[in-house]
Structures are given as C-alpha cells and as structure tokens.
Amino acid sequence: MAPLPPGSRIGILGGGQLGRMLALAAAPLGFRCHIFGPEEQPPAGQVADSVTIADYLDEAALSAFSGSVDVVTLEFENVPAACLDFLAQTVSVRPGANALATAQDRLVEKDFAGTIGAATAPYATIDSLTDLEGAVVKIGPRAVLKTRRLGYDGKGQVMLDQGADLGLAWQALGGAPSILEGYIPFDGEISVIAARALDGTIGAFPPIANQHRNHILDRSKVPADLNPAQSNRAMAIATDLATALDYVGVLAVEMFVVGDELLVNEFAPRVHNSGHWSIEGAVTSQFEQHIRAICGLPLGAMTLRGRVEMENLIGDDVKQVPSLLAEPGAHVHLYGKTEVRPGRKMGHVTRVWPGDDLPKRGAP
Numbered sequence: 001m002a003p004l005p006p007g008s009r010i011g012i013l014g015g016g017q018l019g020r021m022l023a024l025a026a027a028p029l030g031f032r033c034h035i036f037g038p039e040e041q042p043p044a045g046q047v048a049d050s051v052t053i054a055d056y057l058d059e060a061a062l063s064a065f066s067g068s069v070d071v072v073t074l075e076f077e078n079v080p081a082a083c084l085d086f087l088a089q090t091v092s093v094r095p096g097a098n099a100l101a102t103a104q105d106r107l108v109e110k111d112f113a114g115t116i117g118a119a120t121a122p123y124a125t126i127d128s129l130t131d132l133e134g135a136v137v138k139i140g141p142r143a144v145l146k147t148r149r150l151g152y153d154g155k156g157q158v159m160l161d162q163g164a165d166l167g168l169a170w171q172a173l174g175g176a177p178s179i180l181e182g183y184i185p186f187d188g189e190i191s192v193i194a195a196r197a198l199d200g201t202i203g204a205f206p207p208i209a210n211q212h213r214n215h216i217l218d219r220s221k222v223p224a225d226l227n228p229a230q231s232n233r234a235m236a237i238a239t240d241l242a243t244a245l246d247y248v249g250v251l252a253v254e255m256f257v258v259g260d261e262l263l264v265n266e267f268a269p270r271v272h273n274s275g276h277w278s279i280e281g282a283v284t285s286q287f288e289q290h291i292r293a294i295c296g297l298p299l300g301a302m303t304l305r306g307r308v309e310m311e312n313l314i315g316d317d318v319k320q321v322p323s324l325l326a327e328p329g330a331h332v333h334l335y336g337k338t339e340v341r342p343g344r345k346m347g348h349v350t351r352v353w354p355g356d357d358l359p360k361r362g363a364p
C-alpha cells in the first residue's frame, strides 16, 4: 500500500495524554488528527484537528468518524472489539483487532507469549472460588489474582500470601474471570518498545528500567542496567511478539528481570508511558514511530541521544512545575488536565545526559 500523503487524517480512539502526544508527533509530518472517545474535554482534543465525543459503540458516530479519516489507531486498549470490527469494514485499523483482542485478555496474552517461546510467571485460569483454591495449591500461596480484562495500574488485582482469605479475594474482584499468577520476587522491571512498519520492518528501543510507586509508573531510565545478552534477548522478545501478532505500530512489552531470566508480564498494543522519554531522548520518538508505521512510512532510527530519565508528575507532583522549569535541560510536558486528583497522571519530565559511549542498538 502507498504511504499516506501529507494532509491525510488519522483517527485516534481515546483522547488521553497518549493521544495528545501522538497528535503532536503527527503534526510535523503533515498529518491531522481526529480524536474519538466518550470523555468530555479530552486532553488530546486540545491539540487535534477535530474531536468526536461519543460512545465507542455509537455506530452513527463511528460511521461519520470512519468517513472523515484515512486510517484509525488507538491510544487506549480497552476499546471494545466490536468498535474496531465496525470501523475495519470501511477504514484501515492499525494495529488490528486481533492484536488488541490478544492484549486485552491476560490469559490469551500469556498463552500468546508462550507461543513465541517467552517465559511468564506460572499462571492458572480462575473462573470460580474452587479454581482459586486449587490454583493456590499448585502455584503456591504467594500469588497475585488478576482480572483477565480491564485491569490497569494495579486495579483489578489482589496480592495473596500464606493464610489469605481466598473467598474475600475472589469477592474483591467481583467474581470476574481472572488468572492467578505466581508472585515473582523480581530484581527489576523493564519494558521494551518495539515498532513494526506496514512492510514488516521492525525495530526496538533499548530496554527501559521502570520503577512503580503505588502501582503507577513513577520513573523510567534508559538504557536499563542489563548485560548485552539480556538486553538483546529482551528486544528479541518484543520484536518476536510484534511479528507474531502481524502488528503495525508501536507495541510495549513489560517484563520482570529475575537473575538472568526475563518473564513477560504483559504487553500494551499502543504507545506507552515508559516510552515518553523518547521524545527528547531518542532520534525518533515512540509517538513519531507509531505515526510513521500506521501511515505506511519508513521507521526512523531508534538510537538513544544519551542516558535518559523520565519522571511522571502524578497528582500534586504537578506543583513542582515552576521549579522544574527553572532547571536547565529538564523537559516538562503537561497534559492539559485541569483537575488534579491523587494518582492522576498530570505530566512528566525528561532529562537527557548526552554521551557518545552508549551502545548504538535498536536501529531498524
């Protein structure tokens, strides 16, 4: 397929900060973005060409939307599959419904990781309290019960330990279809962001080390402190997953590091918070890379510009903005959210320490 020419319109499902940064990356390439989602005053709408506020299953609104854009992508992975199926009848949707369906369900996702030979925590399907009781015997009492669908930032999860009240844990998740995962006493958490073009060309940024606070990403550092073999293995897992999914766009894969081992935790079929540093810290950002991929353009270089750290500004952290702006070299991004709430991602700050001695990995 020919690349989309400048002036083409990109439809984005979801209107949060990820959509906002996608729209900002699309503009220099000459593309215009149309945001679609149910949220009033979406942060992405402030920087987009047009906005539709409607439910993801509103067929009349979806028809008008698909008629107004040349390609559709998403910045939110819990878009109902029926929404993508409907749109895909009339417009290209990238990544496709299949990749989305795989990533939306923790059980399908873990099974899929197994098909490319990637390891995961031990896990079992839980559809009843009896399943949970049986799985705890097999997997061990130190475990995490997670809903298969719709969990994020630690929501839809219960940590279990010796003597835990399983009935209470099962109730806490409302009896929703779930999985039980063995607890992994990891040495660290990393993610790899891969990008796959329409012609199958693939690349990945070097692995990113992630630290969480209250289940929410707090800071990301790149390159992660891994040995070269482990770093290459992490990038291979992410690129193999993207290829196996016949993926188009940016795919983020989160992993646990346990000694020399890497265990896939989950993947997100979209640009990812742990890749925000790439706006200033890489030759091509994850956002530009995603736009390039879905528009049929060649990928850019994924080389680092130095050692990079990104810190999220969550809730009241946003009060630090005046002092951050006084810090030379601190790149501040605010998401245009007026209401500050505890746990709400308000913005982020990136710092880059240029250096020539970094491994030049990741070029597509």
Ligand code: AMP
Residues within 6 Å of the ligand: 121, 144, 151, 152, 153, 154, 181, 182, 183, 184, 185, 186, 189, 212, 215, 254, 265, 266
């Ligand atoms: P998730 O929603 O699966 O990304 O989980 C959120 C966070 O909970 C992860 O980033 C980990 O810090 C922690 N976590 C999730 N699953 C496990 C596990 N099986 N073992 C240990 N920690 C976990």
